[in-house]
Amino acid sequence: MYIVQVASECAPVIKAGGLGDVVFGLSRELEMRGHAVEIILPKYDSMRYDHIWGLHEAYANLTVNWYDGAIPCTVYCGWVYGRQCFFIEPHSPDNFFNRGCYYGCLDDHLRFAFFSKAALEFLLKTNKHPDVIHCHDWQTGLLPVMLYEIYKYHGMDTQRVCYTIHNFKHQGIAGTNILWATGLNRETYYFDYERLRDNFNPFAINLMKGGIVYSNYFNTVSPHHAWEAHHTDISYGLGETIRKHQHKFGGILNGIDYDVWSPESDRYLPYHYSPTNLKGKLMNKKALRERLWLGHDNKPLVAFIGRLDEQKGVHLVHHAIYYALHKGAQFVLLGSATEPGINSWFAHEKSFLNDNPDCHLELGFNEELSHLIYAAADIIVVPSNYEPCGLTQMIGLRYGAVPVVRGVGGLVSTVFDRDYEQYKPEEERNGYVFYQTDNQALESAMDRAIDLWYKKPKDFRQLVKQGMTYDYSWNHPGTAYVGVYDYIRHR
Ligand SMILES: Nc1ncnc2c1ncn2[C@@H]1O[C@H](COP(=O)(O)OP(=O)(O)O[C@H]2O[C@H](CO)[C@@H](O)[C@H](O)[C@H]2O)[C@@H](O)[C@H]1O
Numbered sequence: 001m002y003i004v005q006v007a008s009e010c011a012p013v014i015k016a017g018g019l020g021d022v023v024f025g026l027s028r029e030l031e032m033r034g035h036a037v038e039i040i041l042p043k044y045d046s047m048r049y050d051h052i053w054g055l056h057e058a059y060a061n062l063t064v065n066w067y068d069g070a071i072p073c074t075v076y077c078g079w080v081y082g083r084q085c086f087f088i089e090p091h092s093p094d095n096f097f098n099r100g101c102y103y104g105c106l107d108d109h110l111r112f113a114f115f116s117k118a119a120l121e122f123l124l125k126t127n128k129h130p131d132v133i134h135c136h137d138w139q140t141g142l143l144p145v146m147l148y149e150i151y152k153y154h155g156m157d158t159q160r161v162c163y164t165i166h167n168f169k170h171q172g173i174a175g176t177n178i179l180w181a182t183g184l185n186r187e188t189y190y191f192d193y194e195r196l197r198d199n200f201n202p203f204a205i206n207l208m209k210g211g212i213v214y215s216n217y218f219n220t221v222s223p224h225h226a227w228e229a230h231h232t233d234i235s236y237g238l239g240e241t242i243r244k245h246q247h248k249f250g251g252i253l254n255g256i257d258y259d260v261w262s263p264e265s266d267r268y269l270p271y272h273y274s275p276t277n278l279k280g281k282l283m284n285k286k287a288l289r290e291r292l293w294l295g296h297d298n299k300p301l302v303a304f305i306g307r308l309d310e311q312k313g314v315h316l317v318h319h320a321i322y323y324a325l326h327k328g329a330q331f332v333l334l335g336s337a338t339e340p341g342i343n344s345w346f347a348h349e350k351s352f353l354n355d356n357p358d359c360h361l362e363l364g365f366n367e368e369l370s371h372l373i374y375a376a377a378d379i380i381v382v383p384s385n386y387e388p389c390g391l392t393q394m395i396g397l398r399y400g401a402v403p404v405v406r407g408v409g410g411l412v413s414t415v416f417d418r419d420y421e422q423y424k425p426e427e428e429r430n431g432y433v434f435y436q437t438d439n440q441a442l443e444s445a446m447d448r449a450i451d452l453w454y455k456k457p458k459d460f461r462q463l464v465k466q467g468m469t470y471d472y473s474w475n476h477p478g479t480a481y482v483g484v485y486d487y488i489r490h491r
Helices: 018-032 108-125 142-149 177-182 207-214 223-231 239-244 279-291 314-326 340-352 367-376 392-398 409-414 439-455 457-468 475-489
Strands: 002-006 036-042 053-066 069-080 083-090 132-136 160-165 217-220 249-251 301-307 330-336 359-363 379-382 402-406 432-434
Touching (some): 002 018, 018 036, 018 083, 036 108, 053 108, 069 108, 108 142, 132 142, 132 475, 142 160, 142 177, 223 239, 223 249, 223 409, 279 367, 314 330, 314 379, 367 392, 392 402, 402 409
Parallel strands (some): 002 132, 217 249
């Protein structure tokens, strides 16, 4: 099969969060299975050019109609650890992707609507005929709309679209100017509840809704979150639309790329280790402590890695820091906040805890450091309010950091409580789960994890090993996505 991924991120060259990991990891898995995969991305000025090999101009004069005029683009091609990527660079005073950031601009919906259109235009002009176009999140929600309403009539009539939703919270709520910009035009036609009109804001269109309505199949990133999206209000107003299109909706659990995330071979780790030899893990812990000026007492190291926002349960993350210290553990946080309030809250905590030898808060995005933290940590906390899948608990498991998670979304499908899991035998349990959103719930799970580390180190090590032997690679999800692609291709 020939598959084209169209996304706003691909790790490690463009990574703001888990979306980047998924686009890269899934593409690698598909290629290993013999499928041809190409990835189309925006050419941001701020992406990590040091992770691209052989970047060269692939298509010089791509003209993309935009409002009444057109924007010329150059398309570059390069390899990101073996994956063939095309980077679209528009040339216009809008400067869509030269903003020193990936997201967070007032005209984000225009930037990514343009990108979606340019991706289709590129496929058309270069005579590429993928069997499946796989789009991700609101940024590319308009792609299937334009494919079926415009590009189908220019010869792109065999392409099928799989649309994956990684986060229902961000839907791309936009004005109808998007319709005029992209050439979809017919405002009354699209501004309909059956098509793009937002279910709650009667004056706006919803790009994610467009992706749902027009794709051949759409999914979120774990079966449990698919259930939540269907039956609870976690889909942020899209429940009605999901129910209407439930015949083509599913949940596929993400994997993690074991070529990138393996303590046996991780290129960022000073010491390698495996479930049968954990000595290297201890040495990484020492290395991290030295790097972050932490004390070397015999204490468990608790970590949090992730975006600092409401989704991740920031109030519980904050409580986890102080509770870990209170319980005689160390705490390392690596996180970045886009919301100014949360950013200054954690910046304040950082300066408050600056001289504490048992705590380090690193605010910002640092891929290299994240690997060392996973490898050094004994426990990783993921107290999310909601979590479509969650990669940090899966990476934590792989690196021997016992996850303490809130029982929502994909966390439920991947972490099984050592003491209370009913459906798994003891030797298949791998962490701790709590359900409520209050401090006491988190404390009860952290208590159990930290107490086991102190009081029954052998049992703790056993739990670590059980987690490390779980298979959360792309193997199973790869099969599931190929199944979906095959299904939509032959329907
Ligand atoms: N400050 C930092 N520095 C370095 N690395 C950092 C970092 N903050 C986060 N990361 C890394 O980014 C990834 C985050 O994974 P998550 O599952 O938390 O994704 P996120 O919530 O962004 O995305 C959404 O998409 C993913 C993928 O589908 C879903 O798993 C998830 O539930 C959904 O919310 C991990 O690889 C983590 O190590």
